[in-house]
Amino acid sequence: MNSGNFTNRRKVIAAALAGGASSLLPSWALGAEMTNLPMAFGERELIAFPGKKPMIVLTSRPPQLETPFKYFDNQIITPNDEFFVRYHMAGIPTTINPETYRLKIGGNVAKPLEISLNDLKTKFTSQRIVAVNQCSGNSRGFFEPRVNGGQLGNGAMGNAVWVGVPLKEILKAAVPGKGAKQVSFNGLDEPSLPSDSDFIKSLDIDHAMDGDVMVAYEMNGTGIPFLNGYPIKLIVPGYYGTYWVKHLSQINVIDTEFSGFWMNPAYRIPDNDCNCIVAGAPPAKTIPINQFTIRSFITNLTDNSTVNADKPNLARGIAFDAGYGIKKVMFSQDNGQNWQEARLGKDLGRFSFREWTTEFRPLKKGPLDLRVRAFNHAGQIQPMTASWMPPGYMRNVVETVKVTAV
């Protein structure tokens, strides 16, 4: 789909942004499709926004849409119309003119730049990276004790093929000055209240220049969907989605550590080995959230699935990490007492979802606790128990799916 279509569908989005069918009646009263996340108070509406399939609605203004988990079983690359959407403030752009769009590079640079989309696509060398985008708060709804914030299931993540220009090349063209410490990134969206802070993020200059961070203009072979950041977005492989600034319009090279609200106090994690605290303990010293933890999921079986007790059954899913590369995935049908090694699917790159499959013959009839555990090349192993932190970021634990063998 051409993302520009968004503007031709103004009425649809206007209705959607107003909160579904109208502000008079909740949309479930009008027969909206519903789904249940596997958590207390997990009932959610499914609504199709422009360019999207029916998605789990967290908020409709701004749109915050979670991918129904069953979609992850269909393919390793998450299609654009199934990709989750997250925004912080209601002032999101509704029309963008690709002809007049400019990406501005300023701050401590010798040559400030204003780059058109056409120049971005034709005057720089392009690169392609398959990478997972995952929200810091993915799976927050499973935190125990529960925490404030969007009560997400496991669907605030997706894996896409990104094409764009390495940020390094753009920065080199602007010639960062001596003393450059960080680079800040702003998009077209604006706070709707004067008391809110504009969504601006920053990366250390060395990270910004690492060659993996890029300004993408293509997602899965087509333009970036409007709600995912049309026409360009920052891709920060292996890092949480909060850094993946959408509708990217201003890049500044700065001599200080950027201290805007969305870097401090927002999006910070305890500065210790587990990035965690004991619930109720005093808050720890914090650092900005950064790389993904290692995770894996079963996608083809869900709680309440039945499997065949008399023959081998297929289990299948995905694993990913911050880019060290998945080394192996282990599978258990007895709640983690015994493990078997799964087969890994095609390697699409170290930042991508990695498919895994295995067959299992149930040891007994009745309930089985299926578990899946990933290991990476940096020696990271998924923990058997989940840790806790107040903002509910970086959820990670060996997942359990409860099925019945009949």
Ligand SMILES: Nc1nc2c(c(=O)[nH]1)N[C@H]1C(S)=C(S)[C@@H](COP(=O)(O)O)O[C@H]1N2
């Ligand atoms: N301009 C802008 N970019 C943004 C945000 C935002 O609110 N505004 N939210 C960030 C967060 S927290 C996430 S998780 C990702 C989500 O990307 P997606 O909506 O394309 O899935 O966008 C990031 N980029």
Ligand SMILES: [Mo]
């Ligand atoms: Mo996020």
